[in-house]
Amino acid sequence: MTKSIKNNCCDLNNLNKLNKEKLLSLIKSIPAIDKKKYYKIAESRLDRLIKPKGSLGRLEKFVCDIVAITENERPVVSNKYVCVFAGDHGVACENVSAFKQEVTAQMVANFLTGGAAINTIANSVGAKVIVADVGVNTDFGDDFLNNTNFINAKIKKGTGNIFIEPAMSYKDALSSVYIGIAIAEKLIDGGANICSTGDMGIANTTPSSAVVSFYSGIEPKTVCGYGTGVERKVISKKAAIIQKALDNNIADRNDPISVLAGVGGFEIGAIAGFIIGCALKKTPVVVDGFISTAGAIIAINLNHSCSDYMFLGHLSKEKGHNAAVSLINKQSKSDKKPVLNLGMHLGEGTGAVLAMKIIETSVDMYNNMLTFDEANVIASKKNQ
Numbered sequence: 001m002t003k004s005i006k007n008n009c010c011d012l013n014n015l016n017k018l019n020k021e022k023l024l025s026l027i028k029s030i031p032a033i034d035k036k037k038y039y040k041i042a043e044s045r046l047d048r049l050i051k052p053k054g055s056l057g058r059l060e061k062f063v064c065d066i067v068a069i070t071e072n073e074r075p076v077v078s079n080k081y082v083c084v085f086a087g088d089h090g091v092a093c094e095n096v097s098a099f100k101q102e103v104t105a106q107m108v109a110n111f112l113t114g115g116a117a118i119n120t121i122a123n124s125v126g127a128k129v130i131v132a133d134v135g136v137n138t139d140f141g142d143d144f145l146n147n148t149n150f151i152n153a154k155i156k157k158g159t160g161n162i163f164i165e166p167a168m169s170y171k172d173a174l175s176s177v178y179i180g181i182a183i184a185e186k187l188i189d190g191g192a193n194i195c196s197t198g199d200m201g202i203a204n205t206t207p208s209s210a211v212v213s214f215y216s217g218i219e220p221k222t223v224c225g226y227g228t229g230v231e232r233k234v235i236s237k238k239a240a241i242i243q244k245a246l247d248n249n250i251a252d253r254n255d256p257i258s259v260l261a262g263v264g265g266f267e268i269g270a271i272a273g274f275i276i277g278c279a280l281k282k283t284p285v286v287v288d289g290f291i292s293t294a295g296a297i298i299a300i301n302l303n304h305s306c307s308d309y310m311f312l313g314h315l316s317k318e319k320g321h322n323a324a325v326s327l328i329n330k331q332s333k334s335d336k337k338p339v340l341n342l343g344m345h346l347g348e349g350t351g352a353v354l355a356m357k358i359i360e361t362s363v364d365m366y367n368n369m370l371t372f373d374e375a376n377v378i379a380s381k382k383n384q
Contacts, residue, residue, distance in 0.1 A: 018171075018178055024302070026181075030279045033308040038068035045073075048371040053382045058337075059362035062311070066363055069284045069309050070193075077194040077284065077363050080127035080356050081187050082349040083274060084111055084118060084198035085180070087135030087266035088158030090167070092203035096238045101158075104202045105138035111200070111348075112147050118198060118348035125357035127196070129349075132183055134176060135159065135201075135266030151186075153179045155266050159207070162245040166262045167207060170251070173261035173269055177298075180273020181280065188281045195278055196286035196313060196356050197271045197295065198349020205318065208294035210242045210263035212320050214250070215297055216327045219243075225290075225319030225345075256301040264298070271295025276302065279309040286359065288352035289316035289345060293324040300331050307332030311359060314340035314351030 042064040047053050054060060066075050086108050092101040110116040111131045114123075122129045132151040133140060137158040144150050155175050159167040168176075187195060209223045216223070221239035242263070249262035260269050271287075272295040278285035279299075287296045287310050299306040307328060315321060315338040329336055339355035372379040 176269025184277025
């Protein structure tokens, strides 16, 4: 199955032959990481480096995680990629965003010409920006299709309006996850050794809030935030839309693909798949803010072991993100803390890309710092 994904990356004709059982079996095959074994390996070197034991705090934990994910005693994470998944949402017609739906396509254009926030931040940290259209309500021309940083993986031109119908068919939800896996494998086979998620889609805080509300059991009005900067009355409207969608749109409440189909988005499903794809390739993936975390929740509910391969890039200012982070830790029985807390809530992968650089820095420290013996420095008893 992995080979067929790699050889047919984003081939929509191939999606017609997508085998649900094989794909779900592949996802279930992701193993939990043997943290005890690989943490011991990493800690052995960390404790011999010329510093007091544990003095670099969470940087040392990042190193342990990278060694465990990659199963490599001396890993390298210098080839950084962020994939921004773009898709439109039918619920935008309910005026739940401060921006019009056409801004999604306009921002995709900006990502490809290098003028957006994600481009400037990615350039600063040495990361490459890839943009994947999984559901934008626009036909992009040859300038886009011939751009090597653009992946045309459109499933449909936007989801259904979850206020009146499910977001997508079950088949399309499954396809969005498949596409995310395929893109992860494409980038990693091309040399990426650490990846991060990004998103673009006007109104996508509404389906993301729906996913978080469904799995956390927290009522929508408590999860919904201001998104792009809407007024308070719009938040109440969003909450009512989400509650109706949760009540009516999910055919099988025990099936994460069904949840995605009922209330999610194409980019949310693709982000879930991207995380799964990174896990299959034993490659660390840094999850961005609220929308990306909704995708991570879908991934974890398909296989809790996906959490082992993830870093949470930052704590978004979006109201529901705290609940989403707590949910991930509860479901995966972990204690993940966002790398950064900068009051950001833009999306695009901006927080995750900044976090990627910190993770890379921690690994560079681990690989390049001298040990006490190498530096001819006398170690304390705690380092011995």
